[in-house]
Structures are given as C-alpha cells and as structure tokens.
Amino acid sequence: MKLNRQNHSGGKKHPERIIQFGEGNFLRAFVDWIINEMNEKVGFDSSAVVIQPLPSGRIDMLNEQDGLYTLYLNGIQNGEVRSDHQVIHSISRGINPYTQYEDYLALAENPDMRFIISNTTEAGIAFDEKDTLEGMVQNSFPGKLTALLYRRYQFFNGDKEKGFILMPCELIDRNGEELKRMILRYANHWDLEKGFADWIDEANVFCNTLVDRIVPGYPKDKIVQIYEELGYEDQLVVEGEQFHLWVIEGPQWIKKEFPADKAGLNVLFVEDMTPYRTRKVRILNGAHTSMVPVAYLYGLDTVRETVEHPVLGRFVKEVVFDEIIPTLDLSQEELEQFANDVLDRFRNPFIKHLLISISLNSMSKYETRVLPTLLEYKKRKNQLPSKIVFALASMIVFYKGKRNQEIIPIKDSEDIIQLYKEAWDMNEGSEESLEKVVRTVLSYEQNWKMDLTSIPGLVEEVTKYVNLIEKEGMEKALEEVM
Numbered sequence: 001m002k003l004n005r006q007n008h009s010g011g012k013k014h015p016e017r018i019i020q021f022g023e024g025n026f027l028r029a030f031v032d033w034i035i036n037e038m039n040e041k042v043g044f045d046s047s048a049v050v051i052q053p054l055p056s057g058r059i060d061m062l063n064e065q066d067g068l069y070t071l072y073l074n075g076i077q078n079g080e081v082r083s084d085h086q087v088i089h090s091i092s093r094g095i096n097p098y099t100q101y102e103d104y105l106a107l108a109e110n111p112d113m114r115f116i117i118s119n120t121t122e123a124g125i126a127f128d129e130k131d132t133l134e135g136m137v138q139n140s141f142p143g144k145l146t147a148l149l150y151r152r153y154q155f156f157n158g159d160k161e162k163g164f165i166l167m168p169c170e171l172i173d174r175n176g177e178e179l180k181r182m183i184l185r186y187a188n189h190w191d192l193e194k195g196f197a198d199w200i201d202e203a204n205v206f207c208n209t210l211v212d213r214i215v216p217g218y219p220k221d222k223i224v225q226i227y228e229e230l231g232y233e234d235q236l237v238v239e240g241e242q243f244h245l246w247v248i249e250g251p252q253w254i255k256k257e258f259p260a261d262k263a264g265l266n267v268l269f270v271e272d273m274t275p276y277r278t279r280k281v282r283i284l285n286g287a288h289t290s291m292v293p294v295a296y297l298y299g300l301d302t303v304r305e306t307v308e309h310p311v312l313g314r315f316v317k318e319v320v321f322d323e324i325i326p327t328l329d330l331s332q333e334e335l336e337q338f339a340n341d342v343l344d345r346f347r348n349p350f351i352k353h354l355l356i357s358i359s360l361n362s363m364s365k366y367e368t369r370v371l372p373t374l375l376e377y378k379k380r381k382n383q384l385p386s387k388i389v390f391a392l393a394s395m396i397v398f399y400k401g402k403r404n405q406e407i408i409p410i411k412d413s414e415d416i417i418q419l420y421k422e423a424w425d426m427n428e429g430s431e432e433s434l435e436k437v438v439r440t441v442l443s444y445e446q447n448w449k450m451d452l453t454s455i456p457g458l459v460e461e462v463t464k465y466v467n468l469i470e471k472e473g474m475e476k477a478l479e480e481v482m
Contacts, residue, residue, distance in 0.1 A: 003087070003234040005066040011089030014039055018048035019107055019148070019164075021118035021141055023058045023094060025217040029240035031117050031169065033071055034260055034267065035090040041263040046115075047092040049107060053120045053141050059094035061235050067091035069236035072219070072226075074350035077242040081349060084242075085230075097137045097144060104137075104144075108152035111162065114257065116145070118179075119169040119211075125178050133190045142182035149183065150192060153199050163203030165254055169211045173277070176206035176249070207250035210277050212284075214241045216351060243345050245280075249273040275330050282324050283335070284342050285369040288358050290319050290391040293398035296355045296408070297474040303353040307346040311478060315387060317343065318482075323385035327376035360411045362395055363447050371448065375455075384461055390481045393465030394474070396441050400424050419444055434470065435463045 001007050018035065020027060031048075038044035050067075052059040062069075072085045097104040107113060118124070120141040131143035138144045149164075156162040168175045180200070187197050216239045219226060227233055246267040248254065260267035270276065288303070294315060295306040307313045320342070325335045346353075370388060377385040399420040401408050410417065423440040427433050438459055442452035453459050468477040 001232045003065050003068050003070070003232045005068065007232060008068060008087060010087060011068075013092065014045050014047040014090070015112055016049050016092050016107075016110060017046040017112050018115040018117060019113060020048040020050045020091075021053050021116070021145070022120055023050045023052060023062055024119065025238045026211075026213075026215045027117070027119045027169065028069060028088065028091075028236070029071055029073075029215040029238045030211060030213050030244060030246070031119075032088055032090045033240075034244075034246065034263075034265055036086075036088045037265060038258075038260055038263045039090060042259050044259065044263075047090055048117070050091055050094040051104060051144070052094065052096045052098070053118075053124065053144070055098050057096070058236065059096045062091065062094040065234070065236060067093055068234075069238065070226075070230060070234045072237070072239045073242050074239060075242035075348040076344040079344070082242060083350070101137045105148060105151045108148050109155045111156075113152075114165060116164045116166045117169065118145075118166075122170055122172050125168065125170050125172060125175065125182055127182055127185055127189075129189065131186070133192075140182075142179060143186055145179075146183045146186040146190075149200065149204075150187075150196060153196050158195055158199050160199070160203040163199070163205070165205045165207065165250075165257065167207045167209050167248060169209055171211075174208050176208040180204075180206040205250055205254065207248050207254070208273055209249065210245070210247040210273050210280065212245040212280060213243060214345065214348075214351060215239070239350070241345060241348055241351065243341055247273045247276040275328070279328055279330055279335065279338055281369055282328060282373055283320055283339055284345075285365070286324055286373055287316055287320050287342065287346075289362060289365045289369045290388060291316050292355045292359050292362065293394035294391055294474065294478065296359065297394060297398060297403055297469070298478065299403070299474075301355055303346050303355065303358070304349065304351075306355070307343055311482065315478065315482060316346075319387045319391070323377060323388050324373050327373050327380060356409065359398070361413070361416075362398070363412060363416050366392065366395060367448055371452075378455065384455075384457055386461075386481060389458070389461050390465050390478075393438075393462045394469060396420075396423075396438065396462070396466055397469045399441075415446065431463065431467050434467050435459065438463045438466055 035046060035048060050062060068087055068089060070085055071088050074083045095104050124141045126140055128140040128143060131138040131140055133147055138147055152162060166176060168179050172178060183200055184197055218237060219239050226237055244266055248269050249272060252269060255261055255269040291306050295312050298312060300306050307316055320339050325339060328335055374385055374388050399410060401410050423437045426436045439453055442459060445451055468480060
C-alpha cells in the first residue's frame with residue numbers, strides 16, 4: 001500500500017496560502033513540519049503549493065502521494081534519546097513550472113496567497129541575464145519569482161494589500177535582502193514600470209532568516225525496515241534531528257500572521273538576527289572546527305565519539321563554555337541553553353558525523369568560525385584562549401597529513417595544500433624550524449585576511465603546542481593543555 005490521501009485518512013485539507021520554492025529534504029523536514037504543527041496546534045489553517053525550482057526534481061513523486069510524506073525526528077531531547085514519526089499534511093500539491101508554467105503564474109491570482117518560502121541552495125539566489133519575462137520559464141529562482149510577483153502586481157492593479165511576506169531559507173547572509181536586490185535587478189533588466197519596483201518595496205516584506213536543523217534525508221539504508229514499521233510505502237520518507245531553530249528578522253506583527261511561537265516552536269521573531277547568526281557560527285560551527293584536528297589526531301573518527309570521550313568531551317565543553325561564550329553578547333541563559341542543545345546534537349546516536357568530513361577546507365573554516373573568537377577573547381581578557389590556540393596548533397599538525405602511519409586525506413584549495421607542503425618542508429625537528437612552520441602558516445594573509453604573527457604571543461604559544469604534539473603525541477599534549 002502506498003501513502004496517499006485515499007489510504008491515509010488523517011489530516012484535513014487547508015487553504016493554499018503559501019508558495020514554496022523547493023521540494024527537498026530540508027524544507028519538508030523543517031518548514032513544512034512547522035506549518036503542520038501550526039495547523040494542528042493553533043489553527044493556522046494553511047497549506048503550501050510547492051514549486052520545483054529545477055528541471056528535474058520530486059514534484060511528480062510528491063503529487064503521486066497527494067503531498068503526504070512521513071517525517072522521522074531522531075535525537076536527544078531534554079537528555080532523552082527519542083525517535084518520533086508522523087505524516088505531514090501541510091503540502092496541497094506540487095507544480096513543475098517547466099511543464100506547467102501557466103499553472104505556476106496563476107498562483108499569483110489567488111488572493112489568499114500570503115507567504116513565499118524558499119530553499120534553492122546557496123547558489124539559488126543568483127541573476128541570469130538570459131532570463132526573459134515573456135514566453136518561457138526563467139532559469140533562475142529570482143527570475144521565476146519576479147515573473148510571479150509581476151503577474152500579481154498586474155492582476156491586482158498594484159494593490160498594496162496583496163503583497164507577500166517572503167522568508168527565504170537559503171544559507172547565505174542577509175538572504176532576504178539579497179533576494180529583494182535580485183528581484184529589483186530583474187525589474188530593471190526587463191524594463192518594468194517604476195510602479196512595480198515601488199510595489200515590491202512597499203507592499204512586500206523580505207525577511208532575513210537563519211535556519212538550523214540537521215536533516216540526513218532519505219534513510220535508504222533502512223527503508224525496508226521503515227516500510228514494515230509503517231505498514232505502507234512512502235518514497236518521500238525524510239529524517240531530521242529533534243532540534244530546530246528558525247530566526248526571522250522582520251517587523252513584530254509578522255508573528256501574528258505566522259504564529260509559530262504560539263505553537264511552542266523554537267521560532268524567534270527578532271529585529272536583528274546578527275547575534276543569533278554569530279552564536280550559531282561561533283558555538284556550533286566553531287566547536288566543530290576546533291574539535292576536528294584535536295580529536296582526529298587523538299585517534300577518534302566521529303563527533304559523537306569525541307563529545308562522549310572523557311578527555312575530549314571535556315575539551316570541547318571548555319572550548320564552548322570557557323572560551324567562546326565569554327566573547328558573545330546575548331544573555332548568558334540563551335547562550336548556555338544553545339550550547340547545551342549543541343552538545344546534545346553532537347551526541348545524537350542516529351547521526352554518524354565523520355570528523356574527516358568536517359575537516360574540508362579547515363583553514364577557511366577556522367578563519368570565519370574560530371578566529372573571531374580568538375581575537376575577541378584577546379581583546380576582552382587581554383590573554384589568548386589556550387584551548388582555541390591549541391586547536392590552531394593541532395590544525396597545523398593535521399595539515400602535515402599523517403596520523404601515526406596513516407595518511408590523512410586532506411581536502412583544501414591548491415594554494416593551502418602548497419602552503420603546508422612548503423611549510424613542513426622547513427621542519428628539521430628543532431623548535432626553531434617548527435617556529436618557521438608556524439610563522440609561514442600564521443602570516444598567510446590570503447586566508448586569514450590579516451597577519452596573525454602580529455598578535456602578541458600567538459606565534460610563541462602555537463609553536464609551543466605544535467612542538468608538544470610533535471614530540472609527545474596528541475594524547476600527552478592534550479593532557480598538558482587541559
């Protein structure tokens with residue numbers, strides 16, 4: 001038996017009020033779940049029409065199942081391991097604009113439509129000068145969206161009451177502002193009247209957003225077992241973690257129309273999302289980047305192993321609570337709650353997160369995720385954060401490319417690979433030659449956007465730790481730094 005509305009009686013149909021660009025795992029495990037929760041708990045009474053943003057996708061599959069699919073949420077919540085599943089009913093139908101372009105544009109004529117949500121990957125919010133307004137579907141997501149918005153503007157004669165609340169979920173900074181900029185660029189490129197640009201500006205709200213939920217996706221390795229458990233076939237089963245966070249930057253009145261907070265969801269409506277983005281990058285991503293070289297050289301392979309290890313778990317916790325949190329400006333309670341949630345997420349027994357996967361482009365990751373903490377800590381406390389400096393030293397040793405006798409599969413840009421080859425070729429085993437290695441790496445301004453050798457005491461501290469790791473091995477070096 002296949003999952004569809006004939007075979008599944010639960011969940012009523014809701015009016016179409018949301019246009020959603022993207023049918024992928026993340027939106028279905030995050031946004032559509034949130035809509036489903038609001039429908040069930042606070043009477044939001046809305047469904048999404050899903051638009052396939054690329055020529056190939058899952059819209060046919062979604063329509064075969066009448067928009068239904070099963071979501072598994074697995075992880076640790078309030079200290080307990082949980083695995084829950086439910087059928088999501090918040091999608092009414094899907095449209096492929098490459099074969100149903102008029103059906104797609106007709107959505108603009110529905111007066112009930114109010115929200116536009118998207119996740120078309122980081123590359124999705126882009127401009128394609130070959131896109132035209134007339135005749136055929138546009139290639140880019142902003143091009144398609146501009147055509148839809150222009151149809152609405154024309155159909156309702158520029159009525160300011162018929163604008164949208166747009167909440168893009170693409171993982172780029174200031175995503176709402178960037179999407180608006182692209183739409184206005186298309187309006188100019190297509191030589192549309194000034195009234196349309198004014199309507200975009202005055203009748204629509206473009207929210208910057210931050211989304212956070214790990215979504216492993218379709219569980220193909222255990223799908224037969226899942227079918228047996230469910231009693232039906234579902235080609236769109238998706239797995240996500242228990243944790244979720246959606247930060248929406250915009251006017252406070254939006255939460256009256258989109259009452260996620262009233263449904264008990266971790267959806268925050270804020271005037272400025274910057275501190276929340278900084279919190280995520282510094283704590284979650286920063287902890288990942290700091291732990292990788294230390295734990296990997298210690299002999300571990302996964303994030304979960306690392307945080308459950310008696311020594312490395314303590315190292316990660318102290319990096320977060322003693323060195324990262326003191327550099328952030330949100331309330332202590334908010335920061336500590338988020339940090340504890342992050343550590344629970346790292347312990348998730350349902351996700352096998354390999355350290356070597358996170359190690360991709362570690363140099364640029366350290367620059368964006370960890371270096372700001374190091375600099376802010378030095379500024380506020382007039383000393384270096386010892387464990388974050390130790391992580392930097394460990395990264396330099398990691399890029400040497402050996403874990404005991406095992407070759408480490410280093411993945412980074414050619415210039416970084418070459419930088420480390422030249423640096424480690426200078427090493428003769430003496431502390432003086434190790435200092436040359438350290439100076440070569442820390443002075444590479446192309447990566448760091450500054451010369452790190454100018455930070456008082458950093459060269460000496462990093463050299464001390466590199467020497468310790470090289471001479472004593474990671475286990476003894478970590479004991480000393482702890």
